Amino acid sequence: xxxxxxxxxxxxxxxxxxxxxxxxxxxxxxxxxxxxxxxxxxxxxxxxxxxxxxxxxxxxxxxxxxxxxxxxxxxxxxxxxxxxxxxxxxxxxxxxxxxxxxxxxxxxxxxxxxxxxxxxxxxxxxxxxxxxxxxxxxxxxxxxxxxxxxxxxxxxxxxxxxxxxxxxxxxxxxxxxxxxxxxxxxxxxxxxxxxxxxxxxxxxxxxxxxxxxxxxxxxxxxxxxxxxxxxxxxxx
Amino acid sequence: xxxxxxxxxxxxxxxxxxxxxxxxxxxxxxxxxxxxxxxxxxxxxxxxxxxxxxxxxxxxxxxxxxxxxxxxxxxxxxxxxxxxxxxxxxxxxxxxxxxxxxxxxxxxxxxxxxxxxxxxxxxxxxxxxxxxxxxxxxxxxxxxxxxxxxxxxxxxxxxxxxxxxxxxxxxxxxxxxxxxxxxxxxxxxxxxxxxxxxxxxxxxxxxxxxxxxxxxxxxxxxxxxxxxxxxxxxxxxxxxxxxxxxxxxxxxxxxxxxxxxxxxxxxxxxxxxxxxxxxxxxxxxxxxxxxxxxxxxxxxxxxxxxxxxxxxxxxxxxxxxxxxxxxxxxxxxxxxxxxxxxxxxxxxxxxxxxxxxxxxxxxxxxxxxxxxxxxxxxxxxxxxxxxxxxxxxxxxxxxxxxxxxxxxxxxxxxxxxxxxxxxxxxxxxxxxxxxxxxxxx
Numbered sequence: 001x002x003x004x005x006x007x008x009x010x011x012x013x014x015x016x017x018x019x020x021x022x023x024x025x026x027x028x029x030x031x032x033x034x035x036x037x038x039x040x041x042x043x044x045x046x047x048x049x050x051x052x053x054x055x056x057x058x059x060x061x062x063x064x065x066x067x068x069x070x071x072x073x074x075x076x077x078x079x080x081x082x083x084x085x086x087x088x089x090x091x092x093x094x095x096x097x098x099x100x101x102x103x104x105x106x107x108x109x110x111x112x113x114x115x116x117x118x119x120x121x122x123x124x125x126x127x128x129x130x131x132x133x134x135x136x137x138x139x140x141x142x143x144x145x146x147x148x149x150x151x152x153x154x155x156x157x158x159x160x161x162x163x164x165x166x167x168x169x170x171x172x173x174x175x176x177x178x179x180x181x182x183x184x185x186x187x188x189x190x191x192x193x194x195x196x197x198x199x200x201x202x203x204x205x206x207x208x209x210x211x212x213x214x215x216x217x218x219x220x221x222x223x224x225x226x227x228x229x230x231x232x233x234x235x236x
Numbered sequence: 237x238x239x240x241x242x243x244x245x246x247x248x249x250x251x252x253x254x255x256x257x258x259x260x261x262x263x264x265x266x267x268x269x270x271x272x273x274x275x276x277x278x279x280x281x282x283x284x285x286x287x288x289x290x291x292x293x294x295x296x297x298x299x300x301x302x303x304x305x306x307x308x309x310x311x312x313x314x315x316x317x318x319x320x321x322x323x324x325x326x327x328x329x330x331x332x333x334x335x336x337x338x339x340x341x342x343x344x345x346x347x348x349x350x351x352x353x354x355x356x357x358x359x360x361x362x363x364x365x366x367x368x369x370x371x372x373x374x375x376x377x378x379x380x381x382x383x384x385x386x387x388x389x390x391x392x393x394x395x396x397x398x399x400x401x402x403x404x405x406x407x408x409x410x411x412x413x414x415x416x417x418x419x420x421x422x423x424x425x426x427x428x429x430x431x432x433x434x435x436x437x438x439x440x441x442x443x444x445x446x447x448x449x450x451x452x453x454x455x456x457x458x459x460x461x462x463x464x465x466x467x468x469x470x471x472x473x474x475x476x477x478x479x480x481x482x483x484x485x486x487x488x489x490x491x492x493x494x495x496x497x498x499x500x501x502x503x504x505x506x507x508x509x510x511x512x513x514x515x516x517x518x519x520x521x522x523x524x525x526x527x528x529x530x531x532x533x534x535x536x537x538x539x540x541x542x543x544x545x546x547x548x549x550x551x552x553x554x555x556x557x558x559x560x561x562x563x564x565x566x567x568x569x570x571x572x573x574x575x576x577x578x579x580x581x582x583x584x585x586x587x588x589x590x591x592x593x594x595x596x597x598x599x600x601x602x603x604x605x606x607x608x609x610x611x612x613x614x615x616x617x618x619x620x621x622x623x624x625x626x627x628x629x630x631x632x633x634x635x636x637x638x639x640x641x642x643x644x645x646x647x648x649x650x651x652x653x654x655x656x657x658x659x660x661x662x663x664x665x666x667x668x669x670x671x672x673x674x675x676x677x
Contacts, residue, residue, distance in 0.1 A: 036627035056627035105631070132621055140621060168615030175613075178352040186279065186359070193272045200265055 031139075035105030039133030040123050044155040049119065052078065052108030055100045062107070063097035064123035070116025078108040122147045140167045164234045177231040184224055191220040250377055252385040259385040263392060270373070270396030277406035278362050279355035281610050284341070286409040287348055290361055293319040294336035302488065309484050310443045311411055318364045332357055349616035358409070358613060365405050368417040372572070375420045379427065380543055380576045387579050394575040394585065399592040401571050403564075407610060410565035415445030420572055422448070422455070423549075427542045431459045435472045439479070446502070447569050450556065451549050453531050458545045507561045523559045530555065543664055547657050549573040554657070558650030564599055564606065567591070574653075581660050587653050594649065597642040600625055600635065 032041050034054045040062070041052050053062045075089050085098035085107060098107045113119060121143070123134055129146040136143060136150060137158040164173060176183045195216040203212045245254045253259045293315035296302060302313055323329040332351065338344035348354065373395050381387035395401065405413050418441035425434035438455060441448035452473055460466040485491060505523050512518035534540070534548045550573035557567050570588075578585040599606050603626060608619045629635040 033623055033628055033631060036631040037623040038627075039621070056623075057630060132617070140617060168618035171615035171618065175352055175355060179356055182279075182353065182356040182359070186275075186355070190272065190275055193268055193275065197265065197268045197272070200261060200268070 032106075032135075039125075039130070039135055041108075042121075042134070042136045044137070048074075048110050048112045050108065050110050052106055053098070053100070053125075054106035057102045057105070059099065059101050061097070061099050061126050062124070063127070064121065065093065065095045066111075066122075067093045067120045068113050068116045069118060070113050073112050073114050075109055075111040078110065079104070079106055080109070081107075116152060118149045118151055120147065120149045138166065165236075169234075173231060173234045177235040180228070180231070183227070183231070187224060187227060188220065191223070195220065248374055250385075250388060252383055253377070253388060256385050259389055262389055266389070266393050266396050267373075273397070273402060274366060274369070274406055277402065278366070279359045280613055281407040282358055282361075282409040282613065283407075283610055284345060284605055286361060286411070287336075287345060288341075289315055289411060290319060291336045291338075291344065292316075294333055297323075298333070298337060308444070309488065309490065310440065311414065311445070314414060314444075315364070315411070322360050326356075326360065328353060329357065329360065345612075346616060349612045354613045362406060362409055365409070365411065365413045368413045369401070369405055371417050372413065372420055375417070375424055376572060376575060378424055379420075379546060381579065390579045391575050394578045395571070398571050398575065399589060400567050400595065403592065403595075404568040408565055408606070410568075412445055412447075412565050412568045415441050415448060416568060416572060418444055419448045419451070423546070423572075426455055426459055426545070429459075431465075431469060432472050434459065435469060436479075439473065443481075443484075447553075447566065450527070450552050454534055454545055454548050454552070457531070457535055458540050458542070504561045505556075508559050523556060526555050526559060527552065537665065539665075541664065543576065544661060546573050546576050547661050547664070550577055551654050551657050554650045554654050558647045558654070564595060564602075567595060577657055577660060580663075581656055584653055584656055587649055587656070590649055591646060591653075594642050594646040598639060598646060600629070600639045601643075 032039075032052070032054055035057050037054045038056055039053065041050075041054070043050050051066070069092070071091055072089060072094065075087075075094065077087065080087070080098070081104060084104075085096070087094065087096040087098075087109065089111070094109070094111060096109070100107065121134075121136075123129075125133060131142050131144070131146070132140075134142055136148075137155050138161075141158060163169060195213065198216060199209075199213055203209055203216075206212055242254070248254075249260065249263055253263055289311070292312050296312060296316040297320055302316060319329075323333075331353075332348075335344055335347045335351065338347065348357075351357070373392060376395050377388045377392050379391070381391065401413075404410055418437060422434045422438035422441060425437060434455060435452075438448050438452060442452070456466065456469045456473055460469050481491060481494070506521045508522045509519040510522065512520065530548065530551055534544075537544060550570060553570040553573060556562065557570060570591075574584060574588055578588070604624050607625050608622055612619045626635050629638050
C-alpha cells in the first residue's frame with residue numbers, strides 16, 4: 001500500500017466515524033447541547049427518570065407538572081438556581097417552574113418513581129405547548145397530546161424500535177417507497193452510469209467484455225429487486 | 237453517414253479530442269464520473285430560492301402572463317416554459333401546483349418538503365440546470381489550449397468536478413448556471429472574433445443575471461482593434477442591453493435591466509467602503525476603485541490575448557467575492573475563468589478548494605435556510621428541530637465573529653489568487669513577446 005493510498009483510507013475512515021457519531025448523536029435523544037438545543041429531553045436511566053431542558057441562550061420559561069399513580073421516592077436537582085427556579089415535590093406529583101437565560105443554559109431534575117403504571121406529563125414552554133420540542137426517550141419522539149401519559153415499559157419499548165423507524169431514516173425510506181417508480185428509475189440510471197464507468201475502466205481490460213457487461217446489468221436488476229423488498233420491509 | 241457522425245463528434249468534444257481515441261475515452265470517463273456525482277445530488281437537496289423561482293414560474297403559467305416577474309424576466313420566462321414542458325410530460329407535477337401557488341413562504345416550503353414525490357420534483361426542477369451545465373462543460377474546453385487535447389481534458393475535468401459548481405448548481409440549486417452558459421457562449425464568440433454577436437449574447441446574459449455586466453468592459457476592450465471599434469462596440473454593448481430592455485418593455489410593458497440596478501446585487505458592489513471623514517458623505521467604494529484599476533490595467537496591455545481576457549475575468553470576480561458581500565451562488569461566477577488558469581497554475585486549484593471549504597463555513601451567515609434546511613427534503617421535521625450550527629457556535633463563541641474570521645481568510649485567499657493570476661498574466665505576456673520575437677526572426 002502506498003503512502004498516498006493509506007492517507008486517503010485514513011481520511012475516509014475518520015470522515016465515516018465523524019459522520020456516524022453525528023448521526024448517532026442526533027438519534028439517541030438524550031444527546032443535546034445545553035445552551036444550543038431547544039426543548040425538553042426526557043429519558044430513563046437505572047429506574048430513574050431524567051427531565052432536562054435547554055434553550056439557545058434566550059430568556060425562556062419552562063414549567064410543568066408530572067404526576068403518577070405510584071410514588072415518587074427520590075429526586076435530585078440539576079443546575080438549579082435557588083430563588084429563580086421553583087420545584088414542589090409531593091408523594092405522587094412534581095410541579096416545577098424554571099427560567100433559562102443567556103447565562104443559564106439548562107436545568108433539570110431526576111426522580112425515581114415506584115409502583116407505577118403510568119407517568120403523566122404536562123410540560124409547557126413560555127406558558128404554551130410545543131410538542132415538537134418535547135423529546136421523550138429520543139430525538140423527535142414527541143407526544144401527541146398536550147398532557148400525555150407514558151407507561152412503565154415506554155422507554156424499554158422505544159429502545160427496541162429499529163433505527164429505520166426513527167427520524168430521519170423513517171421519512172427518507174417512506175419517500176423512496178411512496179415514490180417507487182422514481183426510486184427504481186433513479187437507481188437504474190445511477191446503475192447504468194456506474195456500469196458504463198466499469199465498462200470503460202475495469203471491464204475494458206478483461207477478455208469477455210460483453211459477458212461482464214451482461215453480468216453487471218443482471219446484478220443491477222437483482223439490486224433493484226432487492227431494493228423493492230428492502231423498502232417494503234423498512235416501511236412496513 | 238460516418239462523416240456526418242464524425243462531424244457531430246468533433247462539434248461536441250472538439251476536433252483534437254475526437255481524433256485522439258485515448259483522449260476521447262478519458263473524456264468519456266470524466267463525463268460519466270461527473271454525471272454520477274450530479275445525479276447523486278439531484279433529488280435530495282435544495283435551497284429555498286429554487287422553490288421561489290418555480291413558484292414565480294407557476295404563477296406565470298397560472299396567470300398566463302410571461303412578463304410577471306419584474307426582476308428577472310428572462311430567467312422567469314425560461315423557468316415558466318420549462319415548467320410548462322415538464323407538467324405536460326409528467327402530469328404528476330400538476331398535483332404540486334397548489335403548493336407552488338401558496339403565497340405563504342413557510343407553508344409552501346413545509347408542504348413542498350413533506351410531499352411524497354419531492355425527490356422526483358427536485359430532480360425534474362434541476363435537470364434544466366444539468367442541461368445548461370453540460371452545455372458549459374463542452375463550451376469551456378474550447379476556450380484555450382488549441383491543439384493541446386491533454387490540457388483541454390484537464391479543463392473539462394476541473395469544470396466537471398469543481399466543488400463550487402456542484403454545490404451551487406446541484407445542492408444549492410440556483411439558476412446562475414443559465415447565465416453562466418450565456419456568458420460562455422458570448423466569450424466563445426469573442427474568441428472567434430464575432431464581435432457583435434458576442435456583445436449581443438452577453439447583453440442577454442446580463443438580462444438573465446446581473447453579473448456578466450462586470451466583464452462587458454473587458455470584452456469591449458478585447459474585441460476593439462481600432463478607435464472606431466471602441467465606439468461601435470461600446471454602443472453595441474449598450475444597444476444590446478437597450479434592445480433587450482426595449483423588447484421586454486414593448487412586449488411585457490416592463491423594464492428588465494433597470495430593476496436589476498435597484499436590487500441588492502448592485503448594493504453589494506457598494507457595500508465595502510472607506511469613509512474619508514467620519515460623519516461626512518465622502519466615501520470611496522472599494523470594489524469600484526479596484527474594478528477601475530483592473531479595467532485600466534487591461535486597457536494598457538498592448539496585445540490582449542483571449543487567455544488574458546479570461547484571467548482578467550477571474551481577477552474581477554475574485555476581487556468581487558474577496559471584497560464585497562456576496563451570496564454563496566455568486567462564487568460560481570469565478571469558476572469558468574479559473575478552470576482555464578488551473579491548468580497553467582495548479583496551486584490555484586488547491587486555493588479554489590480552500591475557498592469552497594471556507595464558503596461552507598461562511599454559509600452560516602445566512603442561518604438555517606442555507607445550512608440544515610438544505611437537507612430538509614430527506615426529513616423536514618428532523619432538520620427543522622435539529623440543533624442548528626449557529627446556536628452551537630453561539631454557545632461557545634460569538635457566531636458573527638466566528639464566521640467573519642473565516643470570511644476574512646476567504647478574502648485573503650481570494651486576493652492571493654488574484655496575485656497568482658497577475659503573475660500568470662505576466663508569464664502569458666512574456667510568452668506572447670517571445671512568440672513575437674521568434675516570429676520576427
